[in-house]
Amino acid sequence: MSDAVILLTDVRRSFAQGGVTIDVLKGVNLAVEPGEIVGLLGPSGSGKSTMLQAVGLLEGGFTGSIRIAGEEAAQLNSNGRTRLRKTALGFVYQFHHLLPDFTARENVVLPQLIMGRTRDEASDRAAELLSRLGLGQRLDHRPSQLSGGEQQRVAVARALANRPRVVLA
Ligand SMILES: Nc1ncnc2c1ncn2[C@@H]1O[C@H](COP(=O)(O)OP(=O)(O)OP(=O)(O)O)[C@@H](O)[C@H]1O
Ligand SMILES: [Mg+2]
Structure with missing residues (x-):
């Protein structure tokens, strides 16, 4: 196989x-x-x-x-x-589809909570991923406070949060 x-x-x-x-x-x-x-x-x-x-x-x-x-x-x-x-x-969509009332970090935390990770683990992983994508200084910004490219990088971090085998963009 x-x-x-x-x-x-x-x-x-x-x-x-x-x-x-x-x-x-x-x-x-x-x-x-x-x-x-x-x-x-x-x-x-x-x-x-x-x-x-x-x-x-x-x-x-x-x-x-x-x-x-x-x-x-x-x-x-x-x-x-x-x-x-x-x-x-x-998934990384053409439009980012981030939740507007949540910060960058919270947007990356949420899918991990759904998969059963603890809030602390999820929060640490979100900060690590966002930092690797150059957003370490933007963790507490909401999507409306980010540039278009920054919003897309948050969406990339969210797509990677649960370590999927495949990312579709
Ligand atoms: N739900 C549907 N019902 C009927 N026809 C459909 C449906 N979805 C797609 N099609 C047809 O299937 C073909 C392929 O559509 P698709 O959206 O996959 O194209 P695409 O390669 O993504 O095009 P684009 O570059 O314009 O986004 C089109 O001719 C479209 O009219
Ligand atoms: Mg198409």
Whole structure:
């Protein structure tokens, strides 16, 4: 068995709209190994976001095999996808989606509390991650008090907080 953290085999997705069926993903195969950085390029409408939805376990409706961190995800129901998403995946969105009423540090603490870490452990890890990203002097700032790039770096720290095998950005 491959130790790929993302392994797609013959992944397919079609959309039926107004009597017309559009085949968007037509048998995608992809293996991403630990430590690899992969960029997805293609024209508008070619299926990049659809493929990210498959790997991000955000939706069902795909056929073929989607293995994330060694676990077959294609046949999981919504609860199973949510569990695997929380343990194996971190997300950095185009818009940061930070919680506006919480500080940078608290935004990085919260996902760790959900995974059962103590507040002290989570707070220490948040400070360490934010410092590594150059935000050691911004721990107590709220998102509205940060620049756009600083906000995105907080989102990166949040995505890494629970040590996911895969980060989707
Ligand atoms: N829910 C849906 N219902 C019907 N068609 C859809 C749906 N989602 C996507 N499509 C179609 O699938 C195709 C691929 O869409 P997708 O969003 O994956 O493209 P993309 O490569 O991310 O494009 P862009 O670079 O413009 O973001 C498009 O032609 C779109 O119209
Ligand atoms: Mg897109």
